[in-house]
Amino acid sequence: MTFPRRAALPVLALTALTALALALTGCSKPQPVLHVYTWADYIQPELIRQFETQTGSRVVIDTFDSNEAMYAKIKAGASGYDLITPSSYMVSIMNREGLLRPLDHAKLPNLKNVDPEYLAIALDPKMQHSVPYMLTNTGIAYLKSKVPDFQASWSAFDRADLGRRVTMLNDMRETIGAALKFLGYSLNTTSDQELEQARDLVIRWKRNLAKFENEQYKSGLASGEFVMVHGYSGDIVQVQGENEDIAFAAPQEGTSVSCDDLVIPKSAKEVDLAHAFVDFLHDPKNAAANSEFIGYLCPNSASYPLLPEEFRANPAVFLDPAVRARSEVILDLGDENRKYTRVWDQIKAAD
């Protein structure tokens, strides 16, 4: 459910060095410090400098590489973070556990820019404790020259004419979810009957697959090893730079939409500054700069006209509104997750 980020060691090292340099030199005058806990390479560095100048504060960034790792740390009582960017399903868990602070909309005038169409399917549509930050969706990417008559439907995985050079995500919720969407069910279903139908469908699709793959599908598609893959739009935008032949489509039956949200933990110290940063990130100009830098979409309607034409025309960035209406956010199902695990085991074991 987490989506992979670009490795960012140099950036990390630089951030750490900068932080150190600032810590050594900036002792003389007390300066408010905003501690942000986020994914690597997930805020345009120029924006951070702007915010620091505007508010006379200092932004310190710490990174995590999985929602679970972040959750474990916060749950264990780590304090000192003022702003975190977990995926939506983890936001619900954290909210249920009482780890989040309700947002003060009076301090967030830019929330009027947040895309209402996304909010309609969001887990926290009123933005009571979270503000959507970056949006990505799952879909099908393929090589235009190798996949004739491509149809934007999950049924593409039924095609036996692609020589098994096809992958689906090694992620039970995404792959079983694709089958559920194709069958017209919710990808958050807990109905045993619907899950069994989805299982049989994935087992049928599996005969056309090279493998279930979460990472290598990107390089595999770019090198022509695979001709069609099930993957995350953000990843595809990145490899499209390497191979012009790659196209992306969101299946018409609907797909899964993931969003990372901005949340302020209960233990935050700089609550006002954190609100100011959330508002700053939803300033249309900043939101556009950030989307372009990261390759995901900040769901901020006022920022859309500011994006470059090419970026706006890319279906990997902008989900067709009709498809988006049929798409869903993957929910955390708690104990019901076991049903998916069982079905996934059966899929993996089947021949």
Next chain:
Amino acid sequence: MAARAPRPGPAVPEGRRSRGAEWSVTLPSFLWLVALFVVPSVIVFAIAFKPATPYGGIGEGWTLETIRTLGNPNYPAIVWRTIWLSVVTTVACLLFAVPMGYFMARAPKRRQNTLLLMVIIPFWTSFLVRIFAWKMLLHPEGLLKRALVALGLAGPDTQLLYNPWAVLLVLVYTELPFAILPIYAAAEKFDFRLIEAARDLGASPFRAFRSVFLPGIRRGIVTAMLVTFIPALGAYVVPDIVGGPSSEMIGNKIAQRTFVDRNLPEASALSALLALAVLLPTFGVLVLNRGRDLLAPKSENSP
């Protein structure tokens, strides 16, 4: 550790060695084993009897529920695949390593060093990089594939990667040096005049090889079997990278339970099962070997 204790020189007879010195020599490796092997294993076994919480934690109290999940009807297929891949890997490694060890031991001393170097050189490259190199070699648009198609040995849609055979091939490739080294070490100490003697007494070349050479390097063969079979049983990276949708091994299931399902107790139960599957044959072989060595006549060629 205990640096001041007088170290007995090599000339001191076995019996007179002081207990303290013996301890000071054994202690570092003993502590190493306890801290990095015994304690983690006990923790793994203990977690297998704990309940799981939905968010990846380990619950309170004790339960047998996790052990019952080992009865999962989907496991036998994976266990069977793991076992046959490991057995075939071991047999294939031995089939390559025994002639190779024999050839290396019979080569002139300088050539032996060159050959040894060639066996070791692949270790200078990261294990992961070497597996990715196989992905390049077996790439559907790669040279090998095109050559096979040109020779009519493969169709244009034949997949060389992402099936159990690719897993087997890469497993044999990665384990082979570990089989060659102990067999070469044993063969190098083997007295080849024994084979000449056998031939003089009328044995056929094959008979001499089978009845004199193979028993002579038995220890090397047993070591080679253990060091190929055990890592193959626990393989995870190879089937993950070159395996297909139906090439899962136990290692992959443990990874799924840990990273995807966030169910540490079930991962621990599987790991414990795997650890037992590895430890029991190892102890068996060790006990068997010791028994044989005690029974074997002293004159047999042994280092």
